[in-house]
Amino acid sequence: MVNIWIIIFLILLFIELVTINLVSIWFAIGSLGAYLTTYFTDNITIQVIVFIIVSIISLLITKPVVKKIRNRSIEATNLDRVIGQEGVVTKEISKNTFGEVNIKGSIWTATSKEKIKKGAQVKVLKIDGVKLLVEQVKEES
Numbered sequence: 001m002v003n004i005w006i007i008i009f010l011i012l013l014f015i016e017l018v019t020i021n022l023v024s025i026w027f028a029i030g031s032l033g034a035y036l037t038t039y040f041t042d043n044i045t046i047q048v049i050v051f052i053i054v055s056i057i058s059l060l061i062t063k064p065v066v067k068k069i070r071n072r073s074i075e076a077t078n079l080d081r082v083i084g085q086e087g088v089v090t091k092e093i094s095k096n097t098f099g100e101v102n103i104k105g106s107i108w109t110a111t112s113k114e115k116i117k118k119g120a121q122v123k124v125l126k127i128d129g130v131k132l133l134v135e136q137v138k139e140e141s
Contacts, residue, residue, distance in 0.1 A: 001044060001047065002035065002038045005031050005032075005034045005035035005038060005047070005051075008031045008034075009032055009035065012024040012025075012027050012028035013025075013028050016028060025058075026055045026056075026058045027055050029054060029058040030051040030054040030058065031051060033050050033051060033053075033055075034047045034048070034050050034051035034054070080127065082103055082106075082108070082124050082127070083124050083125070083126060084123065084124060085103050085104065085124050086103075086121055086122065086137060087102050087103035087104070087134075088101065088102050088120070088121060088122070089101055089118050089120045090102050090118065091118060092115070092117055093111060093112045093115065093116040093122075093134070095113065095114070098110065098111055099112075099116065099118075101124075103124065103132075108132045109130065109131045110122070110131060110134045111131055111132070111133055111134070112135060114135070116134070120136050120137075121136070122134040122135060122136055122137060123135055123136075123137050
């Protein structure tokens with residue numbers, strides 16, 4: 001059974017190296033734990049239990065670290081500064097066609113859930129790719 005755990009480890013390690021998405025590393029670590037167990041017992045049930053327990057423990061220990069690493073790759077840009085800004089519609093916006101909005105001298109392609117006429121004041125809700133989602137600013141009376 002010693003060779004089987006080494007083969008399982010190598011297969012899982014190969015899968016991990018090919019996918020680079022951290023999908024099998026925890027099971028590879030578990031198979032190493034089961035491999036070490038073969039030196040103490042020949043009971044396959046105990047080896048499988050050690051495999052499962054070590055895999056779960058390694059998953060629980062490394063999950064917060066992996067989460068930090070994955071979230072770190074998002075880089076903030078200055079584009080998000082236009083969110084919340086107000087601008088003027090320079091080309092009419094409707095539900096099915098894009099319009100244009102001038103925000104502090106920059107022209108942006110914009111969309112909205114409602115029809116907004118040229119010259120209307122709008123507020124930027126979010127950025128979707130290179131397009132702005134805007135809503136018309138209601139006049140206060």
